[in-house]
Amino acid sequence: MAARAEVIRVLIADDHRMVRQGLRTFLELQDGIEVVGEAADGAECAQTAAELKPDVILLDLVMPGVDGVAAMELLRDAGSTARVLVVTSFTDRRMIIPAIRAGARGYVYKDVDPSALAAAVRSVHAGHVLLEPEVAAALLDSGSSGSAADSGSTAPALTAREREVLILIARGRSNREIARTLVLAEKTVKTHVSNILMKLGVADRTQAALWAVRHGIAPEDEVPSPPVGRGAASGTQQT
16 A cells, blocks of 8 residues: 655745635645644744644745744744745845745745645755745845855865765755765765855855855756746755
């Protein structure tokens, strides 16, 4: 007998009830996705996530009281393992960059096609980072003035194996895929990833991938752009 596919448990956080209902309706038509709860603001989102322990949170950025970025900080402080997919109407990079830095694993717009939204939920749950093209561009632009890795005049001393892992991170590969490609144990890949983040002075795989692009280790045209959203969202990696 075939194993039953894992159901992805989703929490929807948005201050507009009609938006929550619309997202719920979209997702409940999809196999393998279950909407387990809703929240009307960031504080309720964090509290509900602690109670229901969803796999993925669909999170609006602009909400009264505790906004989306603050909600992600509450989730992080509470030790939540849920992956956050931002679903918003806003394209202002002053909102985009703090959201990604706060831990969002994906960023799509509210006019996203229903099937693309479901694909985004599955992709984020699988460990990938999913960004709309202009979001990825905003991050690349901001990187030249923002990261600790850019502040030094010399590149960190990555080993040959770490460079191979970094290139695959920038190409959107998960730890499991990297392990398969390089014929390594997944635990070994995780160790390499941790060492890379430490040496680059970056907080997560998204920033590591962007560092690789900016420094020519992984050309920008090699970073994958799987379809997700209004035409495409630029997938930049991860587990």
